[in-house]
Amino acid sequence: MNSNAFTIGVDLGGTNLRVGAYTQALGLLETIQLRTRLADGPQAMASDMCKCIQRLAGQCQGKFSLGGIGVGSPGPLELPAGIFRQPPNLPGWDGFELRAAIEGGLGMPIILQNDANAAALAEYLLGSGKTMGINSLCMLTLGTGVGGGIILHGKIWDGMTGMAGEVGHLNIWAEAEGGMACGCGSLGCLEPHASATGVRRRAVELISLGGAAGLASLRAAKPAFDARDVAELARGGDADAEAIYEKVGRSLGIGLASLVNTLNLPLYVLGGGLAGAWDLFSPALFEELERRSYVYRLTGGKTQVVTAQLGPDAGLLGACLLPFAAEAKAPAESSRRD
Amino acid sequence: MNSNAFTIGVDLGGTNLRVGAYTQALGLLETIQLRTRLADGPQAMASDMCKCIQRLAGQCQGKFSLGGIGVGSPGPLELPAGIFRQPPNLPGWDGFELRAAIEGGLGMPIILQNDANAAALAEYLLGSGKTMGINSLCMLTLGTGVGGGIILHGKIWDGMTGMAGEVGHLNIWAEAEGGMACGCGSLGCLEPHASATGVRRRAVELISLGGAAGLASLRAAKPAFDARDVAELARGGDADAEAIYEKVGRSLGIGLASLVNTLNLPLYVLGGGLAGAWDLFSPALFEELERRSYVYRLTGGKTQVVTAQLGPDAGLLGACLLPFAAEAKAPAESSRRD
Numbered sequence: 001m002n003s004n005a006f007t008i009g010v011d012l013g014g015t016n017l018r019v020g021a022y023t024q025a026l027g028l029l030e031t032i033q034l035r036t037r038l039a040d041g042p043q044a045m046a047s048d049m050c051k052c053i054q055r056l057a058g059q060c061q062g063k064f065s066l067g068g069i070g071v072g073s074p075g076p077l078e079l080p081a082g083i084f085r086q087p088p089n090l091p092g093w094d095g096f097e098l099r100a101a102i103e104g105g106l107g108m109p110i111i112l113q114n115d116a117n118a119a120a121l122a123e124y125l126l127g128s129g130k131t132m133g134i135n136s137l138c139m140l141t142l143g144t145g146v147g148g149g150i151i152l153h154g155k156i157w158d159g160m161t162g163m164a165g166e167v168g169h170l171n172i173w174a175e176a177e178g179g180m181a182c183g184c185g186s187l188g189c190l191e192p193h194a195s196a197t198g199v200r201r202r203a204v205e206l207i208s209l210g211g212a213a214g215l216a217s218l219r220a221a222k223p224a225f226d227a228r229d230v231a232e233l234a235r236g237g238d239a240d241a242e243a244i245y246e247k248v249g250r251s252l253g254i255g256l257a258s259l260v261n262t263l264n265l266p267l268y269v270l271g272g273g274l275a276g277a278w279d280l281f282s283p284a285l286f287e288e289l290e291r292r293s294y295v296y297r298l299t300g301g302k303t304q305v306v307t308a309q310l311g312p313d314a315g316l317l318g319a320c321l322l323p324f325a326a327e328a329k330a331p332a333e334s335s336r337r338d
Numbered sequence: 339m340n341s342n343a344f345t346i347g348v349d350l351g352g353t354n355l356r357v358g359a360y361t362q363a364l365g366l367l368e369t370i371q372l373r374t375r376l377a378d379g380p381q382a383m384a385s386d387m388c389k390c391i392q393r394l395a396g397q398c399q400g401k402f403s404l405g406g407i408g409v410g411s412p413g414p415l416e417l418p419a420g421i422f423r424q425p426p427n428l429p430g431w432d433g434f435e436l437r438a439a440i441e442g443g444l445g446m447p448i449i450l451q452n453d454a455n456a457a458a459l460a461e462y463l464l465g466s467g468k469t470m471g472i473n474s475l476c477m478l479t480l481g482t483g484v485g486g487g488i489i490l491h492g493k494i495w496d497g498m499t500g501m502a503g504e505v506g507h508l509n510i511w512a513e514a515e516g517g518m519a520c521g522c523g524s525l526g527c528l529e530p531h532a533s534a535t536g537v538r539r540r541a542v543e544l545i546s547l548g549g550a551a552g553l554a555s556l557r558a559a560k561p562a563f564d565a566r567d568v569a570e571l572a573r574g575g576d577a578d579a580e581a582i583y584e585k586v587g588r589s590l591g592i593g594l595a596s597l598v599n600t601l602n603l604p605l606y607v608l609g610g611g612l613a614g615a616w617d618l619f620s621p622a623l624f625e626e627l628e629r630r631s632y633v634y635r636l637t638g639g640k641t642q643v644v645t646a647q648l649g650p651d652a653g654l655l656g657a658c659l660l661p662f663a664a665e666a667k668a669p670a671e672s673s674r675r676d
Contacts, residue, residue: 076636085636136498150600152490159602160474160640163633169599171509171592171630186595186630254509257524258596261507262488264497292509292524295501298414298423302498 001327005067006060008053009319011115012073014038014089017045019052021060022320030056031316042084042096050105068323069110072118072315073098079162082112088183089144111322116141117156117165118318119271119310120149125321127309128269137267138259139308140167140252142274145183146191150263154328168195170255193251196274199227202244214238231277242280249281253288260293260303271308278307339665343405344398346391347657349453350411352376352427355383357390359398360658368394369654380422380434388443406661407448410456410653411436417500420450426521427482449660454479455494455503456656457609457648458487463659465647466607475605476597477646478505478590480612483521484529488601492666506533508593531589534612537565540582552576569615580618587619591626598631598641609646616645 006029011018013036020031032052037044049071057066076085082099084090099112113121120139123129129137135154141147146168150157158164168191169184180198182189192198206212207219214233218225234241256268270278289296289305296303310317344367349356351374358369370390375382387409395404414423420437422428437450451459458477461467467475473492479485484506488495496502506529507522518536520527530536544550545557552571556563572579594606608616627634627643634641648655 076632078636086632148600152495157490157601160604161602161633161637163636164600164602166599166602166633169630169632170596184632185635186632258508259600261504262486262502262597262600263495264499264502264504266498292507294414294424294507294522294524295499295504297523298416298501299499 001067001324002065004064006064007067007320007323008056008069009118009316009322010049010053010069010071011118011316011319012036012045012049012071013115013315014074017049017052018316019049019056020316020320021056022317023064024324028313028317028320029060032056038090042090042093042098043101046098046101046105049102053106068326069106069108070118070319070322071098071102071110071112072115072319072322073112075114075116075166076163077112077114079112079114079158111326113156113319113322114147114149114158114162114165115315115318116147117149117158118322119147119314120151120165120269120318121156121321121325122310122314122318123269123271123308124151124154125325126317127314128306129267131309132267132304132306134266136263136265137269138165138167138263138265139269139271140194140255141272142194142196142270143272144195144197146195147272152265154325156325167255167259170258172251172254190251190255194248194255194274196227196272199230199244199248199274200225202247203230203241206240206244212240215240227274227277231280234277234280245277245280246284248274248277249284250288252281253285254292256285256289256305257292257296260289260296260299264295264299264303266302266304268303268305269308270305271310271314275307339405339662340403342402344402345405345658345661346394346407347456347654347660348387348391348407348409349456349654349657350374350383350387350409351453351653352412355387355390356654357387357394358654358658359394360655361402362662366651366655366658367398370394376428380428380431380436381439384436384439384443387440391444406664407444407446408456408657408660409436409440409448409450410453410657410660411450413452413454413504414501415450415452417450417452417496449664451494451657451660452485452487452496452500452503453653453656454485455487455496456660457485457652458489458503458607458656459494459659459663460648460652460656461607461609461646462489462492463663464655465652466644467605469647470605470642470644472604474601474603475607476503476505476601476603477607477609478532478593479610480532480534480608481610482533482535484533485610490603492663494663505593505597508596510589510592528589528593532586532593532612534565534610537568537582537586537612538563540585541568541579544578544582550578553578565612565615569618572615572618583615583618584622586612586615587622588626590619591623592630594623594627594643595630595634598627598634598637602633602637602641604640604642606641606643607646608643609648609652613645 148167486505
């Protein structure tokens with residue numbers, strides 16, 4: 001890609017559709033945001049997306065040359081075909097051929113990825129991965145659910161069908177230990193224990209069991225309370241709220257132990273809204289990780305767990321970076337920096 | 339490597355040291371096996387190893403040209419340095435510089451790997467990976483412990499410090515559910531639930547709880563009974579022995595679900611002695627995998643779980659193959675066959 005190139009990135013979400021133009025020198029030049037028209041079906045969304053892409057492309061062409069278009073989408077998305085497979089947050093879109101719809105609308109190829117993989121790429125190229133000078137990382141996005149993306153030797157590892165990195169569905173707690181049912185059909189996955197949704201769900205559970213006075217008062221004052229409200233309560237010393245975040249930390253520590261023992265990467269990055277409660281959950285996280293992963297213990301300070309440096313723009317930036325990453329050669333093994 | 343090349347491979351075990359010469363056309367030409375002199379310390383072992391390598395190299399040179407030397411060793415082994423880090427099966431060898439000792443003794447470089455990674459490479463190049471025509475796999479070796487090796491795009495993924503693939507230490511069962519303590523310091527790892535040692539341990543536990551008449555008779559008749567004896571009992575219809583293998587299957591299914599959701603590989607291979615009880619544990623394995631991994635369900639028949647094709651020679655063959663693999667280019671993504 002020449003130095004005058006710009007790319008267009010799309011962050012498709014269940015609520016908003018964001019499209020941005022980007023250059024390596026200037027970053028995000030301009031962004032467009034609109035509501036995702038869920039009710040009108042996937043073809044309407046694809047049509048909106050193509051219009052935004054064409055508008056931004058028209059504005060930037062002349063000054064810059066178009067180097068590629070990257071799209072980050074919720075999954076499960078079968079790659080490289082680009083077909084939705086029962087996406088839980090896009091009801092009714094199962095089987096929709098996203099790649100074909102966008103490429104047909106634009107008349108040119110796109111680079112399509114799972115949104116969590118795109119966010120991991122951004123964190124790798126522009127965030128903590130860059131700061132720490134490493135070539136491989138695993139990112140966990142703790143939001144409504146728990147998403148994940150794996151970068152190996154500078155490339156997204158998306159597996160056989162684009163579905164790798166679903167670390168929100170690592171097994172953590174089994175039935176008898178209060179493992180909560182997960183939307184994926186399993187029990188005791190990381191997702192219901194380390195997501196914002198999971199924090200609220202556990203708080204409601206504790207209230208219904210009785211005795212959780214602080215949480216009960218919170219709900220009485222603010223029925224739509226969320227994980228941040230529970231975090232504030234915990235910071236104020238409420239023992240039930242503290243216990244909820246301690247379990248978030250234990251769950252993350254157990255999940256990270258499995259990942260560290262399997263992948264032996266230099267960096268694990270926690271992003272998404274719930275990562276803001278790092279002060280509350282990280283002590284339990286490191287206690288479990290230290291106890292449960294001998295690879296963590298043996299590699300000592302070489303295995304890092306940190307919070308993400310990029311905020312809510314990670315997904316959009318990652319989409320903009322997809323064309324650059326597709327072009328880049330994987331760094332030679334000898335250039336690995338740990 | 340030219341077509342007339344031979345390689346030498348070493349399979350270092352806690353009991354035996356095996357050295358073989360290999361060509362791609364003829365396979366294993368000759369092997370030497372001797373006892374690993376554990377009590378005499380690692381320097382004595384390294385000296386034995388170098389002598390065997392030199393003897394085989396001398397015999398083959400002239401007829402063939404030496405293309406490289408591969409060594410598979412128990413871990414944890416820090417790579418690329420090649421230093422033992424608290425290896426549980428080589429007591430007292432912590433900190434020994436294996437690479438330096440062998441390369442110093444031979445006066446030439448070697449390719450050093452964890453033994454489970456070498457076995458995975460053999461299964462990839464010569465076993466089920468070849469038969470199924472795939473480029474990536476994860477192998478689990480169910481023996482005294484549970485070892486693992488990951489091949490991604492035709493290359494061993496050994497991580498930042500050579501310790502990747504330790505899938506025997508995936509979290510499966512936590513405390514309250516009978517998660518057994520693991521030698522690694524954690525609780526509820528795959529290893530104590532899906533190894534030959536774990537099967538015997540569970541049998542002894544059931545006998546001590548009383549009521550397991552079949553297992554108690556087995557122990558009375560054969561105090562040193564092993565996992566194969568328990569399997570025979572299960573095949574004869576003993577409910578306690580059957581339950582032990584059912585739990586092996588459940589544990590493997592849960593571990594595989596975590597791996598499938600994280601890595602989305604086309605192939606997972608079970609090797610080692612306990613894989614011979616596939617008929618006993620595989621129904622529970624697939625039941626858990628189907629229930630717990632939506633990536634497995636969505637990829638359908640594309641995600642395969644099979645038993646290894648190579649037997650006890652996998653480790654030695656893998657060591658012989660290390661020089662070939664080090665030379666090979668990773669296949670292009672476009673050539674992936676799923």
